[in-house]
Amino acid sequence: MIRAWLSTGGRSGVVLGIAAIEMALAWLLGLAATAALTRTLAHSPVGYQALHLAGGRWLGDLLALHAHAWEPTAALLGVALVAWAAAWLLLGGMLPVLGATAGVRLHRAAAESLRRAPTLLGLAAIAGLGFALAAFAGYAATGWGERAAALRLDVRAITLLGWVAWPVAGALAWLIGVWHDLARAHAMARGKTALQASGAAAFQMVRNPVATMATAAGFGLVAWAYVGAAAALSGLLEARTSVAAVVTLAVVQHLVVLGRVHARMKWFAWLGGRIAAAKTE
Amino acid sequence: MSSKRMVLPRAAGVALLLLPLGASAQPAPRVADYTLTATLDPVRHTVRADGTIHWTNPSTVAVRDLWLHQYLNGFAGPRTYFMRTRSGDAWPAHPPHWGGLALETLRADDGTDLLPTATNDPAVPDDTSQLHVLLPRAVAPGDSITLAVRFTATLPEVVARTGYDGTFHLVAQWFPKVAVLEADGTWAHFPFHANSEFYADFGRYDVRIRYPRGYEIGATGPRVEGPAVVDGLLEERHVLEGIHDFAFTAWNHFRHADRTINRVEVHVLHAPGDERGAARTLDVMAGALPAFERRFGEYPYPVLTVVLPPPGAEATAGMEYPTLITIGAQWWTPRRVRDVEYVTLHEFGHQYFYGMLASNEHRYPMLDEGFCEYATARVMEDLFGRGGPVLDLPMLGPRFDTWAWEALGSAAIAHPLPLTLGADEYPSWDRYGEHVYSRTAIVLRTVERRVGTRLFTEILREYVDRSRFRHPTPEAFYAVVRERLGVPWEAFVRTAFETPWRYNLSVSEAVSARDPDGHWRGRALIDRDGPFDLPVNVVFTDVRGRRTVVRIANDRPLTVVPYDGPAALRSVAVDPEDTLPLEQRRIDNARLADGLAAPTLPLVARVAYWVALALGSVGP
Ligand SMILES: [Zn+2]
Numbered sequence: 021m022i023r024a025w026l027s028t029g030g031r032s033g034v035v036l037g038i039a040a041i042e043m044a045l046a047w048l049l050g051l052a053a054t055a056a057l058t059r060t061l062a063h064s065p066v067g068y069q070a071l072h073l074a075g076g077r078w079l080g081d082l083l084a085l086h087a088h089a090w091e092p093t094a095a096l097l098g099v100a101l102v103a104w105a106a107a108w109l110l111l112g113g114m115l116p117v118l119g120a121t122a123g124v125r126l127h128r129a130a131a132e133s134l135r136r137a138p139t140l141l142g143l144a145a146i147a148g149l150g151f152a153l154a155a156f157a158g159y160a161a162t163g164w165g166e167r168a169a170a171l172r173l174d175v176r177a178i179t180l181l182g183w184v185a186w187p188v189a190g191a192l193a194w195l196i197g198v199w200h201d202l203a204r205a206h207a208m209a210r211g212k213t214a215l216q217a218s219g220a221a222a223f224q225m226v227r228n229p230v231a232t233m234a235t236a237a238g239f240g241l242v243a244w245a246y247v248g249a250a251a252a253l254s255g256l257l258e259a260r261t262s263v264a265a266v267v268t269l270a271v272v273q274h275l276v277v278l279g280r281v282h283a284r285m286k287w288f289a290w291l292g293g294r295i296a297a298a299k300t301e
Numbered sequence: 302m303s304s305k306r307m308v309l310p311r312a313a314g315v316a317l318l319l320l321p322l323g324a325s326a327q328p329a330p331r332v333a334d335y336t337l338t339a340t341l342d343p344v345r346h347t348v349r350a351d352g353t354i355h356w357t358n359p360s361t362v363a364v365r366d367l368w369l370h371q372y373l374n375g376f377a378g379p380r381t382y383f384m385r386t387r388s389g390d391a392w393p394a395h396p397p398h399w400g401g402l403a404l405e406t407l408r409a410d411d412g413t414d415l416l417p418t419a420t421n422d423p424a425v426p427d428d429t430s431q432l433h434v435l436l437p438r439a440v441a442p443g444d445s446i447t448l449a450v451r452f453t454a455t456l457p458e459v460v461a462r463t464g465y466d467g468t469f470h471l472v473a474q475w476f477p478k479v480a481v482l483e484a485d486g487t488w489a490h491f492p493f494h495a496n497s498e499f500y501a502d503f504g505r506y507d508v509r510i511r512y513p514r515g516y517e518i519g520a521t522g523p524r525v526e527g528p529a530v531v532d533g534l535l536e537e538r539h540v541l542e543g544i545h546d547f548a549f550t551a552w553n554h555f556r557h558a559d560r561t562i563n564r565v566e567v568h569v570l571h572a573p574g575d576e577r578g579a580a581r582t583l584d585v586m587a588g589a590l591p592a593f594e595r596r597f598g599e600y601p602y603p604v605l606t607v608v609l610p611p612p613g614a615e616a617t618a619g620m621e622y623p624t625l626i627t628i629g630a631q632w633w634t635p636r637r638v639r640d641v642e643y644v645t646l647h648e649f650g651h652q653y654f655y656g657m658l659a660s661n662e663h664r665y666p667m668l669d670e671g672f673c674e675y676a677t678a679r680v681m682e683d684l685f686g687r688g689g690p691v692l693d694l695p696m697l698g699p700r701f702d703t704w705a706w707e708a709l710g711s712a713a714i715a716h717p718l719p720l721t722l723g724a725d726e727y728p729s730w731d732r733y734g735e736h737v738y739s740r741t742a743i744v745l746r747t748v749e750r751r752v753g754t755r756l757f758t759e760i761l762r763e764y765v766d767r768s769r770f771r772h773p774t775p776e777a778f779y780a781v782v783r784e785r786l787g788v789p790w791e792a793f794v795r796t797a798f799e800t801p802w803r804y805n806l807s808v809s810e811a812v813s814a815r816d817p818d819g820h821w822r823g824r825a826l827i828d829r830d831g832p833f834d835l836p837v838n839v840v841f842t843d844v845r846g847r848r849t850v851v852r853i854a855n856d857r858p859l860t861v862v863p864y865d866g867p868a869a870l871r872s873v874a875v876d877p878e879d880t881l882p883l884e885q886r887r888i889d890n891a892r893l894a895d896g897l898a899a900p901t902l903p904l905v906a907r908v909a910y911w912v913a914l915a916l917g918s919v920g921p
Binding site for chain 1: 554572573574575611612631632633687688690692699700701702704705706708709712713842871872874879886887888889891892893898899900901903904905906907908909910912913914916917918921
């Protein structure tokens with residue numbers, strides 16, 4: 021059972037490779053964001069634990085001390101985010117290529133992803149528009165909820181109705197995410213253009229809604245379950261400063277990223293299989 | 302008319318009830334008594350009222366004039382002194398609906414109409430928040446005059462601590478109020494400034510409030526009559542002595558929760574759906590009342606009303622009036638986010654530092670806001686444990702303490718000013734706040750840390766006891782400090798209060814090297830930046846974990862402390878006990894010996910994880 025779940029059809033190497041790329045980027049961003057802080061903390065006898073001690077006084081001191089470094093740090097983060105967006109596009113093309121065919125080497129997938137960059141950009145633009153619309157719908161629904169609730173003057177109902185809008189917008193965003201995965205899979209596996217792939221993805225969602233959505237939801241839930249477990253663990257360990265606690269947390273957190281990439285790989289492999297099966301029908 | 306109840310038989314009992322409980326020790330003077338009948342029109346947002354002001358000259362000289370404050374006129378238009386002195390986004394630039402106080406009758410007890418000769422302060426153009434009234438006769442020290450008044454207060458849409466939002470009304474600054482005549486015969490009158498709160502004399506307030514059926518009200522003082530139907534309106538009467546202001550609230554959707562705590566009737570008025578906020582408020586009051594009474598003396602009033610304004614009326618939240626306070630709360634915040642508790646404690650603390658003491662909030666805002674802020678943090682710690690955590694959510698990062706909040710607020714001051722400036726002397730609301738609230742509180746906290754909580758509580762208690770109903774100035778506090786702690790401590794407090802300062806201690810160097818005799822010798826440099834000569838401990842820790850404590854006088858800008866030990870120096874800390882929380886920074890008070898570095902990789906790993914998660918969740 022576990023063995024079946026872990027199996028990615030011969031893609032373990034590339035899963036590790038993609039997770040490593042993601043973590044490397046995250047470490048770069050982490051280093052950029054904390055470089056100034058760590059220089060100060062390294063002088064402190066308690067090191068990074070100072071952040072958790074003295075009721076927030078040392079953390080506040082640290083932030084005040086580096087307030088002037090805020091702008092360069094923000095600029096650095098801006099650059100890093102652009103780099104991340106580029107990597108996102110690259111990895112976003114590689115996953116469907118790797119999912120469509122087992123045994124593709126990582127650099128071949130990267131080359132293919134780069135070659136199809138215009139198509140990937142087109143799909144990302146359409147998805148981005150969809151996400152923006154979902155956010156606006158959520159915002160608009162919040163206002164509607166508040167107006168409706170205001171008539172009853174119950175502050176609890178006002179807040180709750182406002183909140184209901186966000187899961188709805190979240191569900192919409194999730195649907196767009198699934199569509200985006202499908203469209204990329206169609207574009208990369210069958211060489212379709214952005215518009216053709218968009219249509220094919222929508223068609224597959226309409227034709228096979230249950231299987232597609234259920235599978236997407238399943239893999240999505242698994243990925244978020246890892247995150248949830250890690251969050252619970254960090255709740256327990258966040259304030260602990262022993263070496264064992266720190267190492268445990270770091271290992272678990274890296275495993276979560278790996279687990280997430282693994283679940284995504286399995287999902288794209290499933291999509292690749294479906295598309296291949298549809299082609300041979 | 303017919304349903305008006307007879308009150309006379311109850312009057313005697315009522316009179317006993319109305320006296321402040323602490324009155325036996327030191328009764329509140331009766332300088333300004335107000336007897337008013339006020340009718341709220343919640344559709345026009347007006348209060349029409351008439352009655353009398355009975356004023357007794359508390360000074361040592363006879364006076365022929367009188368100053369009245371009509372602060373609702375601060376919201377009479379865009380050019381008032383209040384609106385002109387407003388800074389940043391402290392208050393809205395423009396309430397959608399202006400307000401004002403229209404005085405229609407002002408007549409002396411001999412029948413003289415005082416309005417024709419009354420003038421606004423010519424020193425403050427375009428502002429009607431003060432009225433200078435010439436009296437028909439001189440009022441000798443101890444003598445009284447009764448003024449008959451009739452007026453209409455028009456409330457602004459919620460702005461600074463007052464106003465209406467829909468059918469919710471918070472009615473404050475709604476009547477003409479006599480300024481304080483100081484003992485030397487000078488009037489402490491001032492225009493309504495946007496940084497400033499209030500100053501008034503004690504007296505007996507006897508107010509009948511009439512309001513439409515369907516509304517519920519909360520008001521200063523205990524309700525001694527009603528509600529009963531009078532002329533088709535509901536009427537209730539509130540009477541209390543030993544107070545210096547009167548406010549009330551009315552809404553047709555109020556729910557209420559009540560509890561008697563330490564013989565005090567606590568009423569919480571809240572919006573439907575905010576039952577949880579009300580319960581939290583009562584819970585914190587159940588701890589706060591005994592804690593405040595233990596530290597700062599008896600709460601002398603029989604009642605406390607806490608108002609949780611509905612959404613939309615947040616501008617009225619977080620304010621104190623005698624026995625009536627407003628707080629802000631979200632019903633859904635977790636209990637470990639102690640915003641409700643913090644604000645409730647602060648506004649309740651004002652029943653001492655404002656209510657009972659009644660220092661001049663315009664001239665010495667630090668005496669109410671700063672001392673109250675200290676008291677808030679002190680009781681936060683009493684109720685919620687070390688540091689008084691205001692944010693205690695381990696899942697989401699470090700704990701955040703009230704004391705750390707005050708210390709950081711004081712440390713954030715970029716351009717120090719004295720703490721004893723008047724409210725109008727601080728150039729902006731932000732600079733007013735960082736000095737008057739945080740820095741004052743942290744100076745008091747520093748004395749507490751130095752002399753011990755127990756002794757410092759006794760000192761504050763003595764200051765409160767002596768100043769009850771006495772309008773104290775900082776001198777009253779200095780006197781107690783001098784008597785209990787001596788002249789050097791008085792000098793410290795005076796310097797900390799009256800001069801601008803910045804203060805910091807840091808370890809700028811920590812080194813050791815092995816000598817031929819096998820000993821490790823070296824030194825620590827303790828840099829001091831700022832004015833205070835207060836001895837502190839310097840603690841050396843060697844690589845084997847052995848600690849050596851050295852007491853230094855800390856009376857110069859640089860102290861060199863030699864190290865001599867059997868092992869290499871690992872770290873040096875100055876004042877690790879945090880006896881000087883007024884320091885600019887605490888993180889530079891400890892330092893590893895040169896050449897050593899503490900691990901910081903776990904921090905980068907933690908940040909990297911959150912970055913990976915955040916980017917991954919929207920990732921490829
Ligand atoms: Zn206050």
